[in-house]
Amino acid sequence: MDDRQQKPVPGRIGVGLSLVLFGVPALLLWLATTQLLPVLxxxxxxxxxxxxxxxxxxxxxxLAAALLGAWMALPAPSLPAMLEHLRVRHLSGEEWRLAGLVLLFTFAAIAGLQLLNASVWPGLPPHPSFMAVGPLEIGRYYILALWLPFFVLNIVGEEFWWRGFIQPRQEPVFGRSTWLVQGLLHGLFHFSFGFGVLFLLLPVVFSIPWAVQRTRNTSVGIVIHAAVNGPGFLIVTLGLMPT
Structure with a gap:
């Protein structure tokens, strides 16, 4: 019998397991932001x-679950084999171009939703209730040094798990609609951030899995996710645009 068949790693992830694998982290994020964060x-x-x-x-x-899942799914695990299993690969020129186009669309869509929220549907805060990011005073720039490892963990952890481990196992079940399922569930993961944030995140949570499904390359998702999250945080915290 194939060793991979003996290991408790699902080859296909349907509706029920998808809800668990996205829902449990969503619940943990809610607990972290509503219980732990206020105490700190x-x-x-x-x-x-x-x-x-x-x-x-x-x-x-x-991140640990994605790496462990890849390790357990392989008959002879190694770091290169695990990354390949998670579809983390170098981007080709065509993939860089696609990532750039998706980013342009995403930024334009977010700007449109921000305008809509401000003029037609006011009252939805564009930031989580537990945190409003603003410009840092010079004496607080040390926060940027602490943000960098968190930023890397955020991007790599989410993309390895959602797109590297889960999405390839959803594709045999949901087919061409996988990116829609991923987008809905990734939005669910952020429910504790509030409706305003969810509204503005809609282009992001759908564009990333679409691009990853089209290229079958998790690195495309990493690039798009990082390009959306990182510069926005730096622009606001460095006071380069009004909050």
Whole structure:
């Protein structure tokens, strides 16, 4: 019997298991932001540092689960084999171009939703209720050094788990609609951020799995996710645009 068939790693992920694999992290994120984070802030932590610590407790297990799942699914695991199993590959020129086009669409769509939220549907805060990011004073720039490892963990942890481990196993079940399922469930993961954030995240949560499904390359998702999250945080915290 094939060793891979003996290992408790699902080859296909349908509706029920998808809800569990997205829903449990969503619940953990809700607990982290509603229970742990306020306690840390009450004890004098910077709100951003409290978010980094609380969020890392959710994101680190996602990365660990993706790597463990890949290791368990392989008959002879090694780091290169695990990355290949998670479809983490170098981007071709065509994939870079596709990522760029998806980013342009995503930025334009987010800008359109921001305008809609501000003019037609006011009242939805564009940031989580537990944290509003603003410009940092010079004495607080150390936060940027602590943000960088959290940023890497955020992007790599989510993409390895959602797109590297789960999405390839959803594709045999949902076929061409997999990116829609991924988008809906990835949005569910962020429910604790509030409806305003979810509204603005719609282009992101759908564009990333679409691009990954089209290229079958998780690295495309990493590039898009990083390009959306990173520059936006830096632009606001460095005071390069009004909040």
């Amino acid at each position: 802030v009450a004890r004098g932590w910077e709100p951003l540092l409290a978010w980094f610590a609380s969020g890392a407790l959710v994101l680190a297990p996602l």
